[in-house]
Amino acid sequence: MKQQNKLKILNDPIYGFISIPSEEIFKIVEHPYFQRLRRITQMGLSYLVYPGAHHTRFHHALGCLHLMQKSVQVLRSKSVDISDQEEDALYKAILLHDIGHGPFSHALEYQIINKVTHEQLSCHFMNHLNNEFNGSLTLAIQIFKGEYHRPFMLELISSQLDMDRLDYLKRDSFYTGVAEGNINSQRLITMLNVVDDQLVVEEKGLYSVENFLSGRRLMYWQVYLHKTGIGAEHLLQSVIKRIKELIDNGIKVELPKHLDYFINNSDPDFDTRTNDLEKFASLDDSDILATLKLGKDHKDFVLSELCTMILNRQLLKIKFSNKQVAPEKVQKHLDKLMQTYDLTEHEASYFVFSGFVVNVAYAKAQPIKILDKKGKLIELIKAGKEDSFKALLKEVRKYYCCYPKLQD
Template sequence: MTNKAYPKLFNDPIYGLIELPKGLLLELVEHPFYQRLRRIGQLGWAHYVYPGATHSRFSHCLGAYYLMRKALGHLQRKGIALSEAEMEACSAAILLHDLGHGPFSHSLEYELLDIAHEEISLALMQELNEQMQGRLDLAIAIFKGEYKRPFLQQLVSGQLDMDRMDYLNRDSFYTGVADGIVSYDRLCQLLTVADEQLVLEQKAIYSIERFLMARRLMYWQVYLHKNSISTSQQCLKMMQRARQLKGAGKNWRISSALAFFLDHKYTKAEFWANPKPILAQFNQLDDSDIYQAIKCFAQDDDFVLSFLAQGLLHRQLFKIELQDQAFAPAQLAQIGEELLQKYPITEEELPFLLYQGQQELQAYTAKQKAILVQNKAKQLLPLSAWPELELPTKVLRKYYLSYPKR
């Protein structure tokens, strides 16, 4: 009796059963590098705003993989030649695209390790490729955009990629913000390839308009929600203060991996000069390291560190003000003076409790890597060439000011 290689099934609340064939793809998901993503929250501190937003990068990457297989299947049915190797490599690339996310996803990006998560993902893929004796060569070429068929990389990373298509639907589901729901089935069905570029059929233009609008709405309501910004900045300032104190000789009972990154902030050049020992420590980091550290820091005798940590621990969030122009220096000076009088802090410590910044959003970039639409005459036109569409191409900018509530 033949032992059939039945696929591994994952029950997903968005798509139902996701099948993962035995072989390379299942080996990747079962690898410790990938399993770490179960312990990395997809939306950082957004659960302090939307209590249901506790889903992980693990489920997001599986969802993006599901959409990738769906999109590739539709392309095959339209006569686009795809080898089994290309199908597998593209699937591997989307499964691994978020390996480089650290604790709380974007909240601490560039703070623990001064390098973008995409580059850490690439380094981890290269490490996996060594362990798997070159079986990820093609996946890495696709991920880096070096493969001869650009549309495969565009499915992994582009303005209409499977990453965005999944996180909009998934984050909408878990936050309860219905504006993020997009018709992923229709969009996947209406993808095609022309001159080895990923394009949309003409009848998809209104669906893609909805997709872009959903992305803009989700950014302002979820990803750039004022309390998400405030909490992320509070966490960032806490880690910066901890790094400062550790440099002065203080130690806590925190994880060795977190202590490693607080001892020294590795630059991009230092990382690529010798990535292996840094990656070994990075792969030990997840959200639980930060939660553990918050509890330690909350008991510290340093007022600034303890104040920030207790605020995160008990959800005592800083006040945040948003406006369309930069805040006046006089306003900052007035608030700063009030904080100096109210709290036992010095002028040098004031930036840990009073900070400003800005957030920008452009939901669609019309000039670079524009979404192309194939009209009925088989001509390729940029999405902006359709006058009936209302495209969110404007750069929207918000300035924020955050400080303890008075």
Template sequence: MNKKKIFNDPVYGFVTIPTELLFDLIEHPYFQRLRRIKQLGLTDFVYPGALHTRFHHALGAMHLMALALRTLKDKGVKITAAEGEAALAAILLHDIGHGPLSHALETAIFQDVPHEQLSLYLMQRLNAQFGGRLALAIRIFQGEYERPFFHQLVSSQLDMDRLDYLNRDSFYTGVTEGQIGGDRLIKMLTVDPASERLALEEKAILSIESFLVSRRLMYWQVYLHKAVTSAEQMIIRLVSRARDLARAGRAVPANAALHFFLAKPITIDDFAQDENILQRFVQLDDFDIWSAVKCWATHDDLVLSYLSRSILDRHLLKIVLSPTPFDADFQLGIQELIADKFQLPPEEAALLCIAGRLSNNAYDAAKGETIDVLTKSGHILNVAEASDLPNIQALSKRVDKFYICYPKELREE
């Protein structure tokens, strides 16, 4: 069987699968599940074209990884066939642990269970199934391999993950500000010979700035769009309500896999200790959530049914933004209006008033994950130090906005 297949990707054109191992990973049910998880969750409520999946994104990131490795090889960086395949496998599987609706339900279904940890558990299980052939990929994914630039290509402030999702999300939403010139950035990649850390050539500084500006704009216009925020908070709140009802002994219809996670708290330690929980997890996808929401639209719990009907009909909660937090008295006043309008007790009325914070930080060098520039004189500098442009300094500052969501029926009266 010929396993060196070609995918026709709308963003990059033809994407090749370079090895049989990578093809077998793509064919595995764990990876095929990503076809049923949208990359941008509920963003299609605002941008109707944003229907692409984690499957699309993983293949695109693998393609960019292949281009990056070829660039580094052409510049004299020694990369063995085993290292190259491992890096491609690591980026291909980096999102395999995502749950339904991508990031939206990480806190509603689970309890402190990051998708990165679930990706690692699934990679370890795949490694056992493939006779240890993913051992190096796992070391790269975890940042334990002695050549750190491989991990940086998978996870850093300028990795193949970010380059793909900004390009891809820009393409499918139609928000052209997200187009980042990824080809040039990849062509400018290099490796510091002394530390074997990833860097970019000095002439890439303007491209790095453009990348960071695009990232900042995409967060405000797409990922943190106010209507997207309202929709995501609604789905989080309604699944949380279904979870609380189920754990209180109320009947909440859902398929077996979803009901398992609704019925009792599951922590990351539970995943580590019981492989059956991981097997239940890989049965979950977006379709499980939507089929349950359709059932919950007629539930006798008013909060659950109201939120379910509203999200199905795109009757989103009104959202108001502010540069400062909303004070407690203001929130209490809204909750009292909700209680009066819907004839709800105060504790249930509070569930239809959602407040929170949006944070946008395009470049965070404080955590030690800098974008480094290799100067012509051979020195490594943080791009914020290497650039004489004020924009990169400004993009390093976090910008916060505060929001409050409540039913539109209050405004209409």
């Protein structure tokens, strides 16, 4: 039974009222593909660190739509020519830019579907919706894929100063309670302009951009690259890896129906088999949570322990270092775990591992252009004379070692 609800205004905790700009966009929001985003956590397992971080891709997509509406209004007020068709396409492209995310977002990217990015899956979903909506998403898809002749439209969707980043920083800051990400997105949008179909920032917005980039860098250290979150995501990835290994060895693992399909089918075809896309559209966080609850009772010690650790938040110890972790240090933790639980080295490696994370505030390869008062375009770092701007280019790399807390 389908009810047609004509609600066009939503109440968002970040921006207040968000309006849906057209009947067709409202129908896209109502579509099961989009409603699925209500069941995809925006920040993976970060709620194990920040209890409030249970917001979803659904929240984020609508927030991005709201900011895109504000951007179109600002740019038109500055005499930037944006047709009604382009406006509609921008709204559809930003609304659907994350529709291809799988369960727990980035935490399981490439784990369930090999070698297929969430952006590619978003394209598959958009193509399918385009057929359903009689070709009305064609321009949106061209913009999303960077095939449209006006580059600034893609930059509004995907760049170092896009609506995606402007929303997720502010939204993630709100739900985690980490104040550093509470950027002034409205101020940044007000400073946007377009020159030769390139997105630029007016000179008076220079320090707002610096604050935005600095805030993003801090959010990465405090939230996205939080050591406990990194350890939890490793555990979740290890669950999928162990399940695949057990199945390859002929050991039965009980899984939800659609997850079972992709675990046992490493080469899905989203181009020619529409059914594969439908199956992926049925996957969400609840499938993974069900898998963890089933897995904790499995006879395999490794799978059972991994699932129990996540469900009960009995997470790994993780230490950051400025130097690469010595192999003998990792081996020491492996040996002790092998001895304690009578595990093989391979089994112990699910609980002991090392790696590194990288954080850089500004990528010069995708420059932000500043429009000075004389109408000249200057790259951000050259426009900002202070040393703080040059510091944005610095890449910081931290190494880590993960191991069970009992080893301490």
